[in-house]
Each structure stands twice: as structure tokens, then as C-alpha cells.
Amino acid sequence: MKYAVIKIGGSILNNLNKSIIEDILTLKKQNYVPIIVHGGGPFINKQLSKIGVESKFVDGLRVTDEEVLLQTSSTLIGEVNPQVVFQINQYEPLAIGVNGIDMNLFDIEPLHPKYGFVAECSSVNKAALELICSNSIPVVAPIGIDSISGQRYNINADSLAYKIASEMEGDLFLISDIPGVLIKDEVQANLSIRDINNYIETTEIYGGMIPKVTGAISAIKDGCKSVKIISGSSEHALLKSSISNEIGTTITS
Numbered sequence: 001m002k003y004a005v006i007k008i009g010g011s012i013l014n015n016l017n018k019s020i021i022e023d024i025l026t027l028k029k030q031n032y033v034p035i036i037v038h039g040g041g042p043f044i045n046k047q048l049s050k051i052g053v054e055s056k057f058v059d060g061l062r063v064t065d066e067e068v069l070l071q072t073s074s075t076l077i078g079e080v081n082p083q084v085v086f087q088i089n090q091y092e093p094l095a096i097g098v099n100g101i102d103m104n105l106f107d108i109e110p111l112h113p114k115y116g117f118v119a120e121c122s123s124v125n126k127a128a129l130e131l132i133c134s135n136s137i138p139v140v141a142p143i144g145i146d147s148i149s150g151q152r153y154n155i156n157a158d159s160l161a162y163k164i165a166s167e168m169e170g171d172l173f174l175i176s177d178i179p180g181v182l183i184k185d186e187v188q189a190n191l192s193i194r195d196i197n198n199y200i201e202t203t204e205i206y207g208g209m210i211p212k213v214t215g216a217i218s219a220i221k222d223g224c225k226s227v228k229i230i231s232g233s234s235e236h237a238l239l240k241s242s243i244s245n246e247i248g249t250t251i252t253s
């Protein structure tokens with residue numbers, strides 16, 4: 001049995017091909033243990049603009065003051081998470097929505113105060129996650145809590161997925177709105193650490209792709225078995241990429 005951590009980016013949530021949901025359930029039947037992590041950046045941006053708050057990012061992370069935290073937390077836990085759970089449960093009622101607060105699922109480490117209430121996952125409560133996975137599919141929202149102060153924190157969903165995949169020694173699938181990492185309009189089937197550093201320097205990898213590829217490097221160093229970046233709009237991209245390197249981009253050491 002092997003864990004498959006599947007991160008669904010906010011960029012693709014509204015256009016997610018239904019076959020990806022079927023793939024999650026097929027993987028579960030094929031000896032994979034799926035763990036879903038979702039993002040929701042565009043949903044949070046929309047909610048903030050509705051109340052007249054500008055979205056600010058530093059190093060790809062949302063600057064999160066008290067008001068932004070409240071909106072982020074309620075959008076991710078109250079709106080996006082049930083939407084993902086619902087989509088899976090329409091096929092088979094196995095999905096359960098959770099976040100870092102549930103069963104103390106993961107610990108956090110706050111980042112620099114310049115980001116506000118933004119943290120990284122510092123460790124995963126493996127026993128709790130294994131228990132949930134034994135009879136359901138966890139759908140994890142990227143909100144954590146400081147177990148001593150009770151303060152909530154906003155976490156980048158890619159970084160949370162990396163940490164969970166590393167600690168569970170699983171395969172990581174990042175589902176986004178692009179067919180893979182594109183260089184001069186061509187999907188790169190394989191990328192090494194050296195390639196990544198080179199393409200970031202030449203700015204052929206930029207913006208939201210930077211934390212994905214740099215996170216992949218640390219995840220592989222920390223125990224994650226493989227990282228694949230695939231499209232959420234292609235038919236059965238998840239299942240296909242689990243058996244072949246011909247779909248999307250595979251990041252290797």
C-alpha cells in the first residue's frame with residue numbers, strides 16, 4: 001500500500017474534469033491510499049474583493065492579517081472544502097473534510113511576521129491520518145492551528161501537500177490548470193533539480209510555478225517518492241500519470 005497525496009489547485013477546481021474524481025476512486029481500489037489537499041486561491045481573492053480588500057502576496061504567499069485570515073479560513077473550510085468533498089461523494093461516499101484543527105492533524109510553524117498569520121506544516125499526525133485513511137478519503141483544507149495559543153494560520157496548499165507526501169513517504173500529484181511545466185510551449189516530461197534551478201534563473205518558470213517546483217525538490221529530498229505536475233482538465237490525467245511518465249511533468253532528483 002502506498003499513499004498518493006493529490007493536491008487540487010484552486011485554479012482548476014471549477015473546471016476539474018470529472019474523470020479525475022473517478023481516478024481518485026480507481027487509485028484507492030488499486031492499492032493506493034489517497035489523501036486530497038486542496039487550494040482555493042482564486043476563491044479567496046474573489047471573497048476579498050467582494051468586501052473591498054486587496055489581495056497581497058509576498059514570495060507567492062498571501063499576506064494574511066486578521067480580516068484576511070477570517071475570510072481565508074471561512075472560504076477554504078466553509079466553501080471550497082465541502083465542494084471537493086461533495087464531488088467525490090457523488091461517486092462514492094468516502095470523502096471527509098478535515099483541516100489541521102481536526103484530530104490535531106498537523107502541527108504548524110509560523111513563518112516570518114511580514115506574511116502575517118501564515119505558517120508551514122511542521123509535522124503530520126501520522127496516526128490520525130492513517131486512522132482516517134483506513135476507512136475514508138481525507139480532503140484537507142490548508143488551515144492549521146497553533147496547538148498552544150489556538151491561533152489559526154493560513155498555509156500554502158502546495159507546501160502542505162509536500163509535507164504530507166514526505167512524511168507519509170507517498171507519491172505526490174499536483175493538479176493544476178496547465179498540462180505540466182512548459183518551456184517554450186512544450187511540456188517537459190522530466191525535470192531534474194538542475195533543470196529547475198536553470199529555468200527559474202531564465203524566468204521560464206515563474207509565479208505560482210516557482211513554489212511548486214522548489215517545493216518538489218525539498219519534498220524529494222525529505223522522502224516523497226515522486227512528484228508529478230498534471231492537468232486537471234485532461235481526461236484521466238491522474239490515473240494515466242500514476243502508471244506512465246508520458247503525462248505531465250515528473251520531477252526527479
Ligand SMILES: Nc1ncnc2c1ncn2[C@@H]1O[C@H](COP(=O)(O)OP(=O)(O)O)[C@@H](O)[C@H]1O
Pocket residue numbers: 008009010011012039041175176177178180181182183204205206207208209210
Ligand atoms: N514554466 C511554466 N509552465 C507552466 N506554468 C507556469 C510556468 N511558469 C509559471 N507558470 C504559471 O503557474 C501557474 C500554476 O500555478 P498556480 O496559479 O499557483 O496554480 P494552482 O492554483 O493550481 O496551485 C500556471 O497557471 C502558470 O501561469
Ligand SMILES: CC(=O)N[C@@H](CCC(=O)OP(=O)(O)O)C(=O)O
Pocket residue numbers: 008009010011038039040041042044060061062072118119142154155156157158
Ligand atoms: C499562505 C497562502 O498563500 N495560502 C493560500 C492558501 C490557498 C492556496 O494555496 O491555494 P492555491 O493552491 O489555489 O494557490 C492562499 O491564501 O491563497
